[in-house]
Amino acid sequence: MKQFGVSAPTMREALRILETEGLIKVQRGSIGGAIVHRPTPQTAAYTLAMVLRSQGTNKGDVVEALSQLEPLCATLCAGLSNRKSTVVRELRKINTASRALLDGDELAFNETMTRFHTALVQRCGSDTLKLLTGALGSICLADVRTWARSTSAHGHYPTAAERVPSIEIHERITDLIYAGDAVEVASVMTAHAKVTRKHVYGGGDLTAPVDPRTVHRSS
Numbered sequence: 001m002k003q004f005g006v007s008a009p010t011m012r013e014a015l016r017i018l019e020t021e022g023l024i025k026v027q028r029g030s031i032g033g034a035i036v037h038r039p040t041p042q043t044a045a046y047t048l049a050m051v052l053r054s055q056g057t058n059k060g061d062v063v064e065a066l067s068q069l070e071p072l073c074a075t076l077c078a079g080l081s082n083r084k085s086t087v088v089r090e091l092r093k094i095n096t097a098s099r100a101l102l103d104g105d106e107l108a109f110n111e112t113m114t115r116f117h118t119a120l121v122q123r124c125g126s127d128t129l130k131l132l133t134g135a136l137g138s139i140c141l142a143d144v145r146t147w148a149r150s151t152s153a154h155g156h157y158p159t160a161a162e163r164v165p166s167i168e169i170h171e172r173i174t175d176l177i178y179a180g181d182a183v184e185v186a187s188v189m190t191a192h193a194k195v196t197r198k199h200v201y202g203g204g205d206l207t208a209p210v211d212p213r214t215v216h217r218s219s
């Protein structure tokens with residue numbers, strides 16, 4: 001307050017805005033204070049969603065863009081010289097965790113499956129694509145989590161047997177990256193995106209506008 005010559009209410013409002021944007025976390029109490037966070041794809045997603053909302057962009061446009069970018073990330077992963085010790089190792093750990101949850105908690109299984117996509121994007125080797133694809137993924141993640149909670153609550157979440165093909169696709173993608181088959185992994189990722197879109201948005205309205213509020217809550 002002394003440095004900027006502002007009042008206590010003004011400072012509190014500034015901190016509140018920064019916290020809302022995910023740039024700081026304010027800890028209350030005697031040992032509290034403001035902890036600074038670096039901007040992430042999740043915080044970028046909220047800003048991007050606000051821009052898209054202001055332009056009247058619908059969810060379908062975001063989902064389509066993501067379905068184009070994820071295969072590109074997979075292609076880059078397949079071309080990395082260290083892919084076996086980095087990308088493949090991480091993806092196989094996630095696939096193992098997914099199989100362990102086949103008969104377990106549905107929401108935990110869903111989170112593990114989405115983590116596969118996040119890891120694939122974050123390991124692609126391109127900082128720009130990691131940011132753009134990660135931000136779009138965070139926007140779509142709000143709907144994925146809503147779908148998972150709704151179907152689980154109503155007993156419609158895919159059964160253990162119905163979940164197996166999705167894990168097998170993830171395992172095939174991992175094997176193709178291991179083999180360095182950039183062409184085939186892009187094709188499989190594209191087909192996988194269509195199936196995911198059908199599951200999550202099959203009964204939904206893709207013409208609905210992007211909602212920054214749901215993105216912020218999911219990040």
